[in-house]
Amino acid sequence: xxxxxxxxxxxxxxxxxxxxxxxxxxxxxxxxxxxxxxxxxxxxxxxxxxxxxxxxxxxxxxxxxxxxxxxxxxxxxxxxxxxxxxxxxxxxxxxxxxxxxxxxxxxxxxxxxxxxxxxxxxxxxxxxxxxxxxxxxxxxxxxxxxxxxxxxxxxxxxxxxxxxxxxxxxxxxxxxxxxxxxxxxxxxxxxxxxxxxxxxxxxxxxxxxxxxxxxxxxxxxxxxxxxxxxxxxxxxxxxxxxxxxxxxxxxxxxxxxxxxxxxxxxxxxxxxxxxxxxxxxxxxxxxxxxxxxxxxxxxxxxxxxxxxxxxxxxxxxxxxxxxxxxxxxxxxxxxxxxxxxxxxxxxxxxxxxxxxxxxxx
Amino acid sequence: xxxxxxxxxxxxxxxxxxxxxxxxxxxxxxxxxxxxxxxxxxxxxxxxxxxxxxxxxxxxxxxxxxxxxxxxxxxxxxxxxxxxxxxxxxxxxxxxxxxxxxxxxxxxxxxxxxxxxxxxxxxxxxxxxxxxxxxxxxxxxxxxxxxxxxxxxxxxxxxxxxxxxxxxxxxxxxxxxxxxxxxxxxxxxxxxxxxxxxxxxxxxxxxxxxxxxxxxxxxxxxxxxxxxxxxxxxxxxxxxxxxxxxxxxxxxxxxxxxxxxxxxxxxxxxxxxxxxxxxxxxxxxxxxxxxxxxxxxxxxxxxxxxxxxxxxxxxxxxxxxxxxxxxxxxxxxxxxxxxxxxxxxxxxxxxxxxxxxxxxx
DNA sequence: GTGAAAGCGCTAACAA
DNA sequence: TTGTTAGCGCTTTCAC
Numbered sequence: 001x002x003x004x005x006x007x008x009x010x011x012x013x014x015x016x017x018x019x020x021x022x023x024x025x026x027x028x029x030x031x032x033x034x035x036x037x038x039x040x041x042x043x044x045x046x047x048x049x050x051x052x053x054x055x056x057x058x059x060x061x062x063x064x065x066x067x068x069x070x071x072x073x074x075x076x077x078x079x080x081x082x083x084x085x086x087x088x089x090x091x092x093x094x095x096x097x098x099x100x101x102x103x104x105x106x107x108x109x110x111x112x113x114x115x116x117x118x119x120x121x122x123x124x125x126x127x128x129x130x131x132x133x134x135x136x137x138x139x140x141x142x143x144x145x146x147x148x149x150x151x152x153x154x155x156x157x158x159x160x161x162x163x164x165x166x167x168x169x170x171x172x173x174x175x176x177x178x179x180x181x182x183x184x185x186x187x188x189x190x191x192x193x194x195x196x197x198x199x200x201x202x203x204x205x206x207x208x209x210x211x212x213x214x215x216x217x218x219x220x221x222x223x224x225x226x227x228x229x230x231x232x233x234x235x236x237x238x239x240x241x242x243x244x245x246x247x248x249x250x251x252x253x254x255x256x257x258x259x260x261x262x263x264x265x266x267x268x269x270x271x272x273x274x275x276x277x278x279x280x281x282x283x284x285x286x287x288x289x290x291x292x293x294x295x296x297x298x299x300x301x302x303x304x305x306x307x308x309x310x311x312x313x314x315x316x317x318x319x320x321x322x323x324x325x326x327x328x329x330x331x332x333x334x335x336x337x338x339x340x341x342x343x344x345x346x347x348x349x350x351x352x353x354x355x356x357x358x359x360x361x
Numbered sequence: 362x363x364x365x366x367x368x369x370x371x372x373x374x375x376x377x378x379x380x381x382x383x384x385x386x387x388x389x390x391x392x393x394x395x396x397x398x399x400x401x402x403x404x405x406x407x408x409x410x411x412x413x414x415x416x417x418x419x420x421x422x423x424x425x426x427x428x429x430x431x432x433x434x435x436x437x438x439x440x441x442x443x444x445x446x447x448x449x450x451x452x453x454x455x456x457x458x459x460x461x462x463x464x465x466x467x468x469x470x471x472x473x474x475x476x477x478x479x480x481x482x483x484x485x486x487x488x489x490x491x492x493x494x495x496x497x498x499x500x501x502x503x504x505x506x507x508x509x510x511x512x513x514x515x516x517x518x519x520x521x522x523x524x525x526x527x528x529x530x531x532x533x534x535x536x537x538x539x540x541x542x543x544x545x546x547x548x549x550x551x552x553x554x555x556x557x558x559x560x561x562x563x564x565x566x567x568x569x570x571x572x573x574x575x576x577x578x579x580x581x582x583x584x585x586x587x588x589x590x591x592x593x594x595x596x597x598x599x600x601x602x603x604x605x606x607x608x609x610x611x612x613x614x615x616x617x618x619x620x621x622x623x624x625x626x627x628x629x630x631x632x633x634x635x636x637x638x639x640x641x642x643x644x645x646x647x648x649x650x651x652x653x654x655x656x657x658x659x660x661x662x663x664x665x666x667x668x669x670x671x672x673x674x675x676x677x678x679x680x681x682x683x684x685x686x687x688x689x690x691x692x693x694x695x696x697x698x699x700x701x702x703x704x705x706x707x708x709x710x711x712x713x714x715x716x717x718x719x720x721x722x
Numbered sequence: 723g724t725g726a727a728a729g730c731g732c733t734a735a736c737a738a
Numbered sequence: 739t740t741g742t743t744a745g746c747g748c749t750t751t752c753a754c
Contacts, residue, residue: 019749030749059509064490065426066749068730069746391731424731426732430747431731432732
């Protein structure tokens with residue numbers, strides 16, 4: 001009696017549908033099937049059709065792991081971000097994902113939460129999956145990452161600043177453009193005293209924005225005293241505190257610019273708590289143009305820095321390690337938080353704002 | 362003269378650091394290295410230490426592809442969402458990602474944008490990467506997905522509703538709880554006329570929320586006429602149109618509940634455009650508790666449905682195909698868009714609101 | 723243009 | 739307990 005070899009009598013025959021099965025079904029060799037699947041042009045059209053038919057009929061799907069193993073190409077791109085709760089990142093991640101898929105890759109996402117250990121784990125995961133490149137979108141240099149990945153020769157891309165290595169590229173964001181537009185917009189409206197709420201000291205992007213603001217202000221002849229610059233931390237609370245400070249100085253600004261939108265949102269709350277109206281009493285401009293800004297009331301005037309643009313540039317940079325990535329532009333989006341300064345503020349008297357600001361409701 | 366075989370004189374020796382290298386370096390077999398890496402308990406502590414040292418010293422990182430290929434386990438979990446721009450999803454994705462990593466998996470994200478072709482591509486990608494499970498978080502049943510994945514016997518999890526198959530589980534969201542709390546909250550405040558802006562007709566979650574609202578209203582003895590229900594589409598615009606409609610009826614509601622937060626945000630804009638104040642003239646409650654709601658002014662009272670909870674439940678369900686996933690709870694988060702109805706509205710007269718609503722600014 | 727065969731790096735029998 | 743070895747499913751020389 002022959003041993004019955006039928007794997008399963010049930011409908012779930014799970015007949016190990018691999019490239020060989022297809023080859024047999026199509027009456028060709030596995031090599032041919034492989035060539036067809038990879039669209040190698042030198043395959044005879046007849047055979048090719050037979051193979052596709054077999055693939056279709058059997059519902060064959062190639063195994064990416066095996067492919068990656070033998071070819072040495074994982075078709076995986078890593079992207080590392082810092083803070084999940086930062087509303088700037090979803091768009092960036094989505095853009096990265098989309099772009100990666102466009103070029104036949106998959107995205108591996110890691111978030112560090114500013115935690116070095118989580119960062120290490122991220123890097124480990126990326127290494128294990130054999131990523132072909134890693135975009136470090138944390139807006140800060142993270143040394144531990146560099147050592148491991150860089151030494152493997154894996155292409156990397158950073159924002160704004162990174163050590164000089166030949167497998168590392170940098171996406172430069174043109175902060176000046178958008179910020180200059182914003183300052184000019186404010187100046188055109190008649191503002192002469194502009195406050196600025198900046199981000200964390202050691203965040204390059206925050207410093208770059210502050211510098212851009214300072215030089216833009218200078219260009220339009222606006223003096224920015226120390227007291228008009230508040231060092232926040234890119235959180236909503238930081239924005240609130242910034243407003244409290246700026247409203248407390250001798251000559252409060254008639255307009256405030258924030259280093260990011262989340263700060264600006266906090267600033268909005270603080271301004272409204274102070275009984276002042278936006279933009280009637282004070283104008284406000286954010287930075288990032290996160291989704292939130294459109295929904296908020298009044299919709300926030302802000303400087304757009306497209307997460308999708310950055311993501312696209314990053315994917316491009318990873319796949320073309322030699323070439324310099326495209327610079328990312330920023331631009332002013334005028335919504336409804338900017339307007340002419342109140343008349344009182346325009347008077348030359350030093351105590352320009354009435355001691356008890358008129359409550360708005 | 363012997364052929365010089367040294368691969369590279371440069372520092373980038375790239376000496377093919379695989380499990381064999383480690384085995385040799387540690388003076389053991391590859392099997393032992395494999396066992397150590399996989400924490401098989403029966404390995405001698407001495408050898409284990411030697412192996413770890415070698416791993417450390419060489420900087421060895423196992424190749425996931427090879428692992429997956431031979432073991433048949435990809436350690437990949439797919440998650441499919443619909444609309445990127447829906448602010449509810451980032452939290453869900455982040456939660457899924459985190460949870461997956463917690464249990465030693467990686468997340469593969471796909472977004473369909475309501476496009477069937479993109480959906481197909483998603484499924485194809487997941488199949489090719491040999492995902493061990495797929496969470497379909499689109500809040501709708503998508504037939505095409507089912508056919509392919511389900512027939513492969515891949516565990517799947519849906520929200521609210523799905524075909525009965527043994528590899529498919531369903532996460533039930535307890536809409537009633539949060540919605541009942543909201544209605545009771547409104548009733549306690551004194552509201553007797555509550556408007557409701559619902560979502561797309563064929564979205565199960567929207568219908569379930571509407572039903573929950575209707576029965577909750579009935580429980581507290583509030584009658585909800587047809588005219589108080591506006592069929593929106595879960596967009597901001599839908600919310601605006603809903604408000605316009607609800608304010609136009611003979612007896613406008615003093616409170617409005619929305620099927621999701623984005624609608625509620627649109628509603629806020631429309632209400633403010635109408636010259637009415639929240640919550641003085643009208644109360645508003647959203648659904649989802651997306652990040653946005655805290656930042657908005659005034660902060661939105663809403664019903665929390667945790668994307669993280671759903672994600673956690675989904676990951677659990679995928680890894681335990683037999684067992685029923687945990688139900689996800691919802692609950693009211695009271696912020697500042699709900700208050701007592703205006704006195705005028707409390708009068709028994711049918712034309713309760715003055716014909717020209719007092720403008721707020 | 724097509725096929726046979728040699729692995730990619732690893733795990734899992736099986737043997738020792 | 740440890741080592742040897744046969745593949746996992748695929749791509750890719752290398753002959754034909």
